[in-house]
Amino acid sequence: MGLPPVKKIKTGFSTGEEVLNILAQTSELPKIILEYREISKLKSTFIDALISKINPRTKRLHTQFNQTVTSTGRLSSSEPNLQNIPIKTELGRKIRRGFIPEDNFIFASFDYSQIDLRVLAHITKDKALRAAFIEGADIHTATAAEVFGLKKEEITNEMRKRAKGINFGIVYGQQSWGLSQQLGITPEEAQNYINQYFEKYSGVKNWITQTTKTAKETGYVTTLTGRIRYLPEINSPNAQIRAFAERTAINTPIQGTSADIIKIAMININKRCKMQDARCRMLIQVHDDLLFEIKKDEIDKHVPMLKSEMENAMKLDIPVVVDVKIGKNWADMERIKSEK
């Protein structure tokens, strides 16, 4: 079409979102394709498919939470997957807005704040990261401020979300060219940023080195509760396969521990707030987030208990914080104060 091919894949030229975004700078067509892709994806996956799965008796969607699918200890959700309901774009939020509580109930969501980074601080004992959380810092916002050259007060939700990708990317082994693409900077600048990051969080770097070494010796890694993931490929002679396993060795103890924490919280909460409870129902888990529907006049009775159960499920040597939001639908949720 006269457009320069950007990157290729096995079968030819890629037309993925990131490629199209680059091409969109020179031509109008990629923009239209991207627009079509978004609408098409949302309609097929989240409108048509979800409607067809509504239970006629309960008039609800009933997902399956799979406990033996992931390799890290996370749950997965299927038929339909309710852990990937759109939230990023306005059109996506319109779909999320379709999820509503029963009459006289309200939604309450409890999402762990910066959970993997807190677990990382605990497990690695990194001085700077621990100090940051003890001071009540928000690393995602801080990274956003650094990267965008703004004050923390000027950081929007979207910028913070992008910074999340940067923080997790770097700690889970992203390379300079990957970060350079993500940030739109040169690989040299990206490498500088990564170096600087691990200089600041040298305890994380040391833990990565040590964990990789141990994994190569033992052939497995573990989470804080002792969950094991075997990584036979970590000693592969194939550098690419080996590198994959090395990144997995770093991610699994952290992601898996985050999963352990919320699972313990869910068990403890279930003892106090039964699923069949008429007034306080745990509906969905989204990895570090629990969505409840609660009788409107009993919010104050249940919310502090739920928040506390989640924050104290597993004691870390840094604070564990849960952000609580309340709303009439799953898209328009507003934060409420901590009021302990």
Place this chain on the structure above:
DNA sequence: AAGTATAGCCAC
């Protein structure tokens, strides 16, 4: 009419 492999994209 069923299964398989890709590419692509939604979420955390």
Place this chain on the structure above:
DNA sequence: AAACGTGGCTATACTT
């Protein structure tokens, strides 16, 4: 996108 990680679902092309 060749290489932050963990998932599930859809459309499409291609098999059997």
